[in-house]
Amino acid sequence: MVLAGSLQEEEEGVTASVEGRVIHIQKAVEPPANARADSEIICGLARRLGKGEFFRFREPREIFEELRLASRGGIADYYGITYDKIDRQKGVFWPCPEIDHPGTPRLFEGGHFLHPDGRARFMKLEWRDSGDPVDADYPVYLTTGRVVSQYLSGTQTRRIGALVDQYPDPKVEIHPRLAQQHGIETGDWVAVTSRRSSITLQAQVVRTIRPDTLFIPYHWPDERSANRLTHRTLDPRSKIPEYKVSACRIAKAPAPGGRD
């Protein structure tokens, strides 16, 4: 089943940027064909599941009103953030606990932290090896990440033609020293194989990566998915998967079907 959702540009609403600034995104275009606003889909699902009385939202603004109340008194307090204030101030930083509060552009100013004694703490970490250690069969580290023209799994960006054109396919970044060992040049098709799976992409030889590490951006699905190679070991504290460190090997490979 596919629930055809919307891009940010296709639905009005607010979002919080990485710096904690709550910003207002205006709807610029209609979702194509039968695609619907994400909030409509979620509310529709709730109705079908018999909980529609808790999702009686007519527009994203009403959802935001609930978020204001739900977060009131919490660490990320949105209570004092209103659409009007967001538009007037060009964004409001949380926490913003009261209607006349301007927001908090910089956390912990004045040296007051959230521990009961008001102080910050250094945390010590016990080192442990990766859950997917390199060995003779998988001697190269694999790390994954982003390219600037795509966003996360690509659902917001892989339909925007100009952004796709900027970086159409994931490439394997490899250092010249490692590339030379395998006879790999920029543009060659290479198979990157981990203990889980193997994917075939084109190489990009660059001096801007460690010689013992490959990089593959993760925004694409299916045969181009970097996360077919990564593993599921969780960080014991945050429970974040260890996607940044996997073991792999690399070799030249024939182009996948239909490519050259």
Add this chain to the structure above:
Amino acid sequence: MFGMEFYVDPSRCIGCQSCVKACEECDTHRGVSMINFDFVDRRDTIATAAYVCWHCDNPTCAQVCPADAIKKYEDGIVGSSLKPRCIACSNCVLACPFGIPKLIPENEQMMKCDMCYDRTSIGKRPMCATVCPSQALAYVTPEAILASRREKPINTFWFGNQKITTKVYMMAPADTDAISIDVADYTWEGKRETVPQAF
């Protein structure tokens, strides 16, 4: 006009290409970006550079145009080619010392940055400068650039013996008065000989 000038500083460019995309969105040339964007040498570095047209005081592109399709306006902006006149001969593409004009084959026309003339002529900033997060492309007052940058705005360029002065400024090291690029420096094989300059 309006006291603003354009300043380019490739050392601030982070390669996000927001300028490329913002330019492409413009209604006057939708889908075609007028930004010249380069990965300087991707194999060795992540350095990137984004440029607009330098808007020469005496524009080479207009001089070599056989159809008189490139006009310089009173405020120093050099326009894109005039569609009814441009014959897509590429003279300007080949002659511009900065490599700015682009031939758009589908349009059979040369197109280049016109400093968002629809915007800057009424006091608005060019699209690229409004979106550039590191202000590698900046459209501000001369006072603002002097107050906020260590580099010096330069608008005199030597390409071999050709001296070019421009409306757009390049941010250069503080002890620089002109930027000199001689193609002979990059094409000479073996021992370099000194080529006498005409100035």
